Amino acid sequence: MAVADVPTPALLVDLDRMERNIASWQAMADRNGVGLRPHIKTHKTPEIAAQQLAAGAIGIASAKPTEAEVFAAAGCDDIAIAYPTVGEDKWARLARIAGAARVTVNVDSDHQARGLSAAAVAAGVTIRVQIEIDTGLHRVGLDPGDPAAIEAFARAIDALPGLELDGVTTHRGKFGERLARMTNAEAGHEEGSILVGLAERLRAAGHPIPNVTAGGSVTGPGVAEVPGVTEVRAGTYVFFDAMQVAAGSARPEDVALSILATVVSARRAGWVTVDAGSKTFSGDRGAVEGSVATGGISECVDLDATVMRTTEEHGMVQLGDGVSVDVGRKVRFMPYHVCTAVNLADRLVGVRVGVVETVWPIRARGTTR
Amino acid sequence: MAVADVPTPALLVDLDRMERNIASWQAMADRNGVGLRPHIKTHKTPEIAAQQLAAGAIGIASAKPTEAEVFAAAGCDDIAIAYPTVGEDKWARLARIAGAARVTVNVDSDHQARGLSAAAVAAGVTIRVQIEIDTGLHRVGLDPGDPAAIEAFARAIDALPGLELDGVTTHRGKFGERLARMTNAEAGHEEGSILVGLAERLRAAGHPIPNVTAGGSVTGPGVAEVPGVTEVRAGTYVFFDAMQVAAGSARPEDVALSILATVVSARRAGWVTVDAGSKTFSGDRGAVEGSVATGGISECVDLDATVMRTTEEHGMVQLGDGVSVDVGRKVRFMPYHVCTAVNLADRLVGVRVGVVETVWPIRARGTTR
Numbered sequence: 001m002a003v004a005d006v007p008t009p010a011l012l013v014d015l016d017r018m019e020r021n022i023a024s025w026q027a028m029a030d031r032n033g034v035g036l037r038p039h040i041k042t043h044k045t046p047e048i049a050a051q052q053l054a055a056g057a058i059g060i061a062s063a064k065p066t067e068a069e070v071f072a073a074a075g076c077d078d079i080a081i082a083y084p085t086v087g088e089d090k091w092a093r094l095a096r097i098a099g100a101a102r103v104t105v106n107v108d109s110d111h112q113a114r115g116l117s118a119a120a121v122a123a124g125v126t127i128r129v130q131i132e133i134d135t136g137l138h139r140v141g142l143d144p145g146d147p148a149a150i151e152a153f154a155r156a157i158d159a160l161p162g163l164e165l166d167g168v169t170t171h172r173g174k175f176g177e178r179l180a181r182m183t184n185a186e187a188g189h190e191e192g193s194i195l196v197g198l199a200e201r202l203r204a205a206g207h208p209i210p211n212v213t214a215g216g217s218v219t220g221p222g223v224a225e226v227p228g229v230t231e232v233r234a235g236t237y238v239f240f241d242a243m244q245v246a247a248g249s250a251r252p253e254d255v256a257l258s259i260l261a262t263v264v265s266a267r268r269a270g271w272v273t274v275d276a277g278s279k280t281f282s283g284d285r286g287a288v289e290g291s292v293a294t295g296g297i298s299e300c301v302d303l304d305a306t307v308m309r310t311t312e313e314h315g316m317v318q319l320g321d322g323v324s325v326d327v328g329r330k331v332r333f334m335p336y337h338v339c340t341a342v343n344l345a346d347r348l349v350g351v352r353v354g355v356v357e358t359v360w361p362i363r364a365r366g367t368t369r
Numbered sequence: 370m371a372v373a374d375v376p377t378p379a380l381l382v383d384l385d386r387m388e389r390n391i392a393s394w395q396a397m398a399d400r401n402g403v404g405l406r407p408h409i410k411t412h413k414t415p416e417i418a419a420q421q422l423a424a425g426a427i428g429i430a431s432a433k434p435t436e437a438e439v440f441a442a443a444g445c446d447d448i449a450i451a452y453p454t455v456g457e458d459k460w461a462r463l464a465r466i467a468g469a470a471r472v473t474v475n476v477d478s479d480h481q482a483r484g485l486s487a488a489a490v491a492a493g494v495t496i497r498v499q500i501e502i503d504t505g506l507h508r509v510g511l512d513p514g515d516p517a518a519i520e521a522f523a524r525a526i527d528a529l530p531g532l533e534l535d536g537v538t539t540h541r542g543k544f545g546e547r548l549a550r551m552t553n554a555e556a557g558h559e560e561g562s563i564l565v566g567l568a569e570r571l572r573a574a575g576h577p578i579p580n581v582t583a584g585g586s587v588t589g590p591g592v593a594e595v596p597g598v599t600e601v602r603a604g605t606y607v608f609f610d611a612m613q614v615a616a617g618s619a620r621p622e623d624v625a626l627s628i629l630a631t632v633v634s635a636r637r638a639g640w641v642t643v644d645a646g647s648k649t650f651s652g653d654r655g656a657v658e659g660s661v662a663t664g665g666i667s668e669c670v671d672l673d674a675t676v677m678r679t680t681e682e683h684g685m686v687q688l689g690d691g692v693s694v695d696v697g698r699k700v701r702f703m704p705y706h707v708c709t710a711v712n713l714a715d716r717l718v719g720v721r722v723g724v725v726e727t728v729w730p731i732r733a734r735g736t737t738r
Contacts, residue, residue, distance in 0.1 A: 007458045007738050041681060063682045083682060086633040086644065086697055089376045108634045111696040139642050139683045140634035173680075264455040265477045265509035273508050275455065279712050280737060283652030312410060312708055313432045313452060313737075314508040327480040328455055339681055343648050344712070346735045365735075366715045368649060368682075369376050 001356040004330055008262040009276035011345045012332065015352045017256035018238060019051070025220075025237050026055040032224040037061050037080060037213070039235030042339045044364035045348060046074035048238065059102070061233050065093040066367035068103070074363075077101045080213075082171065082233060084108035084132055084140050090369065091119035094127060104128040104166055108140050113157050120162025128166035129157060130211065133198060135172040135191050136179055144194050147201055154207050167211030168195050168202070171233070174218050174247060184248055188215065188222015196228035218249045241338035242299065257348075258301055258332040259341065261315060266327050272317050274331070277310040281333070282340035298333040307333060370725040373699055377631040378645035380714045381701065384721045386625035387607060388420070394589075394606045395424040401593040406430050406449060406582070408604030411708045413733035414717060415443035417607065428471070430602050434462040435736035437472075443732075446470045449582075451540065451602060453477035453501055453509050459738065460488035463496065473497040473535055477509050482526050489531025497535035498526060499582065502567060504541040504560050505548055513563050516570055523576050536580030537564050537571070540602070543587050543616060553617055557584070557591015565597035587618045610707035611668065626717075627670055627701040628710065630684060635696050641686050643700070646679040650702070651709035667702040676702060 003012065029036035035058035040049050049060050049071055059078030062068045068079045077100070084106050085094065097103050098120065107113050107129040120127045131153060134141035142150050150168075157165045172191045174180060179187050191214050199209045213231035215223040220234040236243075239257040240250035259281065261274035281298055296306040296318070304320030315333075319325065335341040342348070343365060350358035372381065398405035404427035409418050418429050418440055428447030431437045437448045450463065453475050466472050467489065476482050476498040489496045500522060503510035511519050526534045541560045543549060548556050560583050568578045582600035584592040589603040605612075608626040609619035628650065630643035650667055665675040665687070673689030684702075688694065704710040711717070712734060719727035 007456060009737055083644075084633050086631050087376060108636060109696040112633070115697075134636065137680075138637065138640075139678075139680060139685055140636065142636055262455050264453050264481070267477060267503065267509070267511055268507065271507075275452075278651070278709055282647075283709065309508075311506075311508060312712075316508050327478040328484075340647055340652065343681075345737070368378055368714070 003260065003351055003354050003356065006260055006349055006356060008260050008330060009280040010260045010349050011342065011347070012258050012260050013239070013348050013350045014256045014258070015350050015357060017254060018048070021237055021240065021254060021256060022052055022055050025234065026057065028221055029224055029232055030056065034224045034229055035231040037231055037233045038238065039082060039233055040067065040071060040364065042235040042238050042342060043348070044342060044362045045360045046071055046076075046363055047360050049074070049076060052238070058231065061235075064367055064369060065090045065097070066369045067364045068097055069093065070364040070367060072097050072101050080104040080233070082106055082169070084112055086112050086115070088115065091115045092123075095119040095123035095125055098125040098127050099123060102128070104130060106130055106132040106169055107157065108132045108142065110153070110156055113160055113163065117160035117162045126162060126164050128164050130167040130169040130213065131157070131165070133168055133170040133195060135170040135194050135214070137172050137175045141170060144198060147198060150198060151202065151205050154202050154205070158207065165207055165209070167209055167213060167230070168199050169213045170195055171214070171216050172219060173216055184218050185222040185225075188219035188224075189226055191215070191219050192223040192226030192229045196226060199228065217244055218247050236338060239338045242334045242336045252334070255334055257335060257338050257342070259298070259335055260330055260332050263325050263327050263329045263331065266325065270319050272319065272325050274307070274315040274317055275313065276315045276333070277313045279312045279344055280341065281307065281310055281315065281335060282337060282344055283310070298336055300331050300333050302331045305331070372629065372720055372723050372725065375629055375718055375725065377629050377699060378649040379629045379718050380711060380716070381627050381629050382608070382717050382719045383625045383627070384719050384726060386623060387417070390606055390609065390623060390625060391421055391424050394603065395426065397590055398593055398601055399425065403593045403598055404600040406600055406602045407607065408451060408602055409436065409440060409733065411604040411607050411711060412717070413711060413731045414729045415440055415445070415732055416729050418443070418445060421607070427600065430604075433736055433738060434459045434466070435738045436733045437466055438462065439733040439736060441466050441470050449473040449602070451475055451538070453481055455481050455484070457484065460484045461492075464488040464492035464494055467494040467496050468492060471497070473499060475499055475501040475509075475538055476526065477501045477511065479522070479525055482529055482532065486529035486531045495531060495533050497533045499536040499538040499580065500526070500534070502537055502539040502564060504539040504563050504583070506540060506542050506544045510539060513567060516567060519567060520571065520574050523571050523574070527576065534576055534578070536578055536582060536599070537568050538582045539564055540583070540585050541588060542585055553587050554591040554594075557588035557593075558595055560584070560588050561592040561595030561598045565595060568597065586613055587616050605708060608707045611703050611705045621703070624703055626704060626707050626711070628667070628704055629699055629701050632694050632696050632698045632700065635694065639688050641688065641694050643676070643684040643686055644682065645684045645702070646682045648681050648713055649710065650676065650679055650684065650704060651706060651713055652679070667705055669700050669702050671700045674700070
């Protein structure tokens, strides 16, 4: 099938670009001697995780236990839950997965550590945990400026059966004015150094701390260069998006996913409307400060045209000077935040040289628990 | 099951409130002698459409042919596609549905009308069409200031086999500065009057135009009061949301859907983080000008607390003075734009007096084509 025959709206994956992104990030990790652990939130698709693992990834990361279940069922045997999971149902789910796979969970509170421990004991398994550190994104994690609290938490974890303290972890992105003034490499170097310093302090206090893991698609390459970091986690690099381009972590020609839409209305001069709105693009503008596109929601990659406004099923597209598009024409747009766009769809259409090569169901979509 | 035992994140439907909303809008339509056609985009759930139809609704509206298929399969036999559908696959789909149900489609272009006509002829069915008018939302529809173009389009439709010109339609919302200065009733009265005037002009030119349909949850009650309007369409009224409260079309105590989330982190003074982020709340701020909440993304309905920022799976909640919440606590939030939040979930949890009464799969989620 040709791309022009794909029903819209559709998410097209440029397979050449995706494979190049997978290979180049793996090469970056290998060059630095660190493990690469892709976060599957971006694609939610076991077939793509399999390609990342085949390229050399050491395992996967997910946010939710139900996501992890999908990938465990597909054969992933080393899964990090990059989230301070809280809830009896969720701890039981993780303990079940840990019966068949190596499971590592970010921990942030005594409440969570105790619950996870009880579930591990009940299931007769060991769950690895990594202490989550807040290196600037200010959403979860312990304050690195209070190492005594981190040491106390490490001791509390050591005292809990069924848990094994495996390391320290963080995800910082580039949030806030201070980080926005840094280069991506500088932000990554600092991120990695904070964790390595904490790991050394915990080791001096008698905790082995085999792993130091940090990163993301913006700071990951910088993190990987810090001696002592063992693992880099990142999700978006598999596809990239306009947010990553704005953040300087990708070039437009690296962006492997586009949104195909059909022009459904052309009744106003200089504007057309396409059949993709906020339920396709998502309204998400992400957490990378300074990277919000100023001109609109999504740029067309085929024409000088920009989605300036959306309602649920309509994208209002402003055309550049002299551009004219007829009703029925299909055009492609670059997503602003690809992870949230993928989360709204049910399938990815894999394309090579304008021809559909494969269609993948997004198997872990909807796994919010 | 008690609400406190529901795994999070979850969408809770207060059944008493929902039933009251359904009844009060039906009473509003009945009082004005107009038909009420609920748009199913808000709930995407046939069981709720069945309640709306049992209350007296004349049929349903949907945006996408694949949505319509779900409701046709559930027994809905009068479906309006409130969208200028474009695409061979979509026209064929609508013609198939029209073999078993009364199907009416918004039309906006010759390209669309010709394609729909060809599909209707090929399937041996008649498809009713309504000319879509742009009364201010500027996304689709013909300019009411150019009635000659509208008359020419009506003549073109009449010349096409398989189509029956059924009426004129619009959805205006309250977009733009001029409408923001009007009351909802004024905006609705003007919206209805524009359409009634156009319908009269088309009738004078020999087109029967049996139906004049307009509205939405903001302007619908005003539209219904305009003599000559035959039908009001609205979706959000079934649940309402913070956007509707801000727009003055609902009170907080009318909002029937809340997002249940668990506190997963409480490491920063004055803040906690919950397990619902942009993949649950949605990033959508809607199209109703002037209604964007200034203080944050979503208000907690159990405590003085507000989601101020989200990443995909994290909601960063600022606590009011003196409020303290422990990790593990479940709290409810009012969605900003409920339609886009429902679109992200797979099930609705129906609750009455704190107890789960039913769980509905959101059967038409993901039907974007």
